[in-house]
Amino acid sequence: MLHAAPGILYIVPTPIGNLGDLSPRAQDVLSSVAAIAAEDTRHSRQLLQQFAIKNDVFALHEHNERERAAKVIERLQSGDSIALISDAGTPLISDPGYVLVQQCRAAGVKVVALPGPCAITTALSAAGLPTDRFTFEGFLPAKPQQRRKALSALLDEPRTMVFYESPHRILHTLKDLQEVMGNDRSLVVARELTKQFETYLSGSISEVLQQVEVDSNQQRGEFVLVLAGAPVQEFAAADEQQALRTVQLLRQHLPLKKAAACAAEIHGVRKNQLYQLALDADNT
Structure with missing residues (x-):
């Protein structure tokens, strides 16, 4: 069994559904850290019980993360290792943890992220x-x-x-x-x-x-x-010049961005592409 090293914040992904996706390394870390910071302690304790992981669990979520980050960093600097988990999947991905990780980096605390479910x-x-x-x-x-x-x-x-x-x-x-x-x-x-x-x-x-x-x-x-992303629309040089001419005419009455949007609709091209072409033309 691997053991968590002292003074490290471990980012530990947990299953998004299938419990078999909790890796052996994740189980070892969760078993051996000094404490586990969880988004929802009730939810996480159920998961930990499934793997017979008996460890101290405390709440760290979007409403208390800024308040608790300093205390967590203090524990890490004193030598405790701590694991951060969310309700499911990889922490920080549409879940809390960014503030803590950012402050750990600023304080020189080592952060180790485990790969896993997302x-x-x-x-x-x-x-x-x-x-x-x-x-x-x-x-x-x-x-x-x-x-x-x-x-x-x-x-x-x-x-x-x-x-x-x-x-x-x-x-x-x-x-x-x-x-x-x-x-x-x-x-x-x-x-x-x-x-x-x-x-x-x-x-x-x-x-x-x-x-x-x-x-x-x-x-x-x-x-x-x-x-799927928007299809990339390329247009011929002649069409490009015609569309740019329309932009210039419309600019007599409209801001560039609005003129490009209107011209793009007229010529059936992407407005962002036409707007950039107009900017490039201004700079030549």
Whole structure:
């Protein structure tokens, strides 16, 4: 058995569903540290009991992290080793821990992160969408207007996008995706990853929405949404000059950003690309 070294903060991923995914190394660290900082002590004690890990567990979550970080660092500097865990998956990924890790780094305390379960990489690896470049957007805003605004800002994002979503918002989010991104963008909804009722639904946004709407079972559990990025649109030099000419005409009455957006709609090109071309033209 490996034993935790003194004075180290260990970042320990825990299973997102299947208990078999808690690695032997993670079990050794959790068994041998001086204490475990957990997002929800009640939830984590149940997990620890499954592996007969009897250790001191204290709460460290988004509401008390700043307050408790100094005390944790004091313990680490005195020689205690401490493990940080979240309710499921890898700590800090849409979970608490950033403040503590940042302050540990600033104080010269060693931080060791163990590899392990993460819903992002699990969903991406099985989604069948491009994975060479992707962006993780976490949870979208809960309020509809803010959610649609956040999605609108990602309309031209060329990378694959990954979102987390909860069961009581999944339908609303899918409908907002359809409204903002259109019907045809490829989407994969991964549900209950590594658990008994794990499901992957794939197709266009409209197809996936229809599958979720007609099956209430597909509205339960925890979700990862993997959305295809915007198609990269290249346009010929002649089209480029024509679009830039439209931008210049519109700029007589509109700010550049608005002019580029209007011209992009007229010519069927990406507004961000056209805006950058206009900026480049100004600098030549």
